Amino acid sequence: PHDILSGNIIFNHTPNYAFVSNIFTDWRxxxxxxxxxxxxxxxxxxxxxxxxxxxxxxxxxxxxxxxxxxxxxxxxxxxxxxxxxxxxxxxxxxxxxxxxxxxxxxxxxxxxxxxxxxxxxxxxxxxxxxxxxxxxxxxxSGPDMRVVSQTEYEVAQYIWTTGYNEVETKNQKYCVLADTWVLLPLESLSQGNIVGGGFPIDYQFNQVDRVELFNKFLENPEKKDLEKAFSLTGAENCWYLEKLENLKEENIDKLTEIFVSQPKEIAGFAIWNIEIEK
Structure with missing residues (x-):
């Protein structure tokens, strides 16, 4: 499912996940x-x-x-x-x-x-x-995009209160590798301190590096991917989180080895955290 970018002035191609069947939309x-x-x-x-x-x-x-x-x-x-x-x-x-x-x-x-x-x-x-x-x-026809879920808000709140809330935030570097729908409430909770998880944002507000790393962690995580995350953000510690239902069992073991710690399970998410070796 996708949106028609051009010519969607009169009608719009609503994605399947946003389409709601009712008397006004059944006969298109x-x-x-x-x-x-x-x-x-x-x-x-x-x-x-x-x-x-x-x-x-x-x-x-x-x-x-x-x-x-x-x-x-x-x-x-x-x-x-x-x-x-x-x-x-x-x-x-x-x-x-x-x-x-x-x-x-x-x-x-x-x-x-x-x-x-x-x-x-x-x-x-x-x-x-x-x-x-x-x-x-x-x-x-409803909105094209979904809204932040309660679990995504809860896990963002956990990251902020556990990882950064007690720390001086001025001039601090952040590294939170997560889906956009988690980073949005995290940006709000941090009052704009953590934007895009701390990863670079281009002039079109895209985060190619973060998305690429996030997908790589999901498919085949490696130690060099974590090193790249530290390099891109300049942070001293880094968080990675994803829904447990989306993680393969073998990748959970790989991530546990890479982050040298067992994941915490919060609101259906697996969360890893590691500090940079000094």
Missing amino acids: WLTIIFMFLFIFSLGFFLWKNLIKNNYNNSFLLLSWLALVLGGSYFISWFILSGDRSLVRRFDLGLAFIFIISMVYLMSFIFSKLNLYNILGKISLIVFLILFSWFGTMTYA
Whole structure:
């Protein structure tokens, strides 16, 4: 399961672990219908203001803004390459344009109807129901990412209170090799002292070295991996923790040998700690 990075303005590819089945999400084709409706409304909005010359300065400005944003979005995603730091911020702008164009289309339709007769009233009610359904369906799909679990918070609290809370934290180096979902509450508990477990963070907030070491410890831990962790962080002691259910029996033995200590079991996690040899 993964997210669609480009074009997820109207609908999003929700991962399996975040998908919640309910009346609003069981039949997903309704999203496609709304997508074409939004695209049609945008086309009508541009046609009315750029080709038919509506001469409304506000709508004319929004029309040109839609063309500029749409063109930039297409070029950045499908022609250029790289991190695309700017175009990722265009989603909200384009979503705003889509909403404006939809409201514009509806106002045009209602201007042709008599809202005081039965047909006009039914049309208004149907529009309100459909628009409300679409909005609810969007939020009902749930978040893409999970939240920190109680056990992850507890083990982060253990690391902070046991390993660092009683120690002077100013200018201290840290080494906590763990999953991101443990490091997030640890950063909060340490009031921002332990960020990313103490490992290097690049300009895109990635931690390639930490992730690589974490996966290596999970698959085939070696003494040199621990030495690399000390080298990257500059810390005097290092923690490694992972859920017991994810650890192979033979790797638990290897880790125990590398850290020269038996693991502590806290909230379903195995935790090792070692100080650098001086």
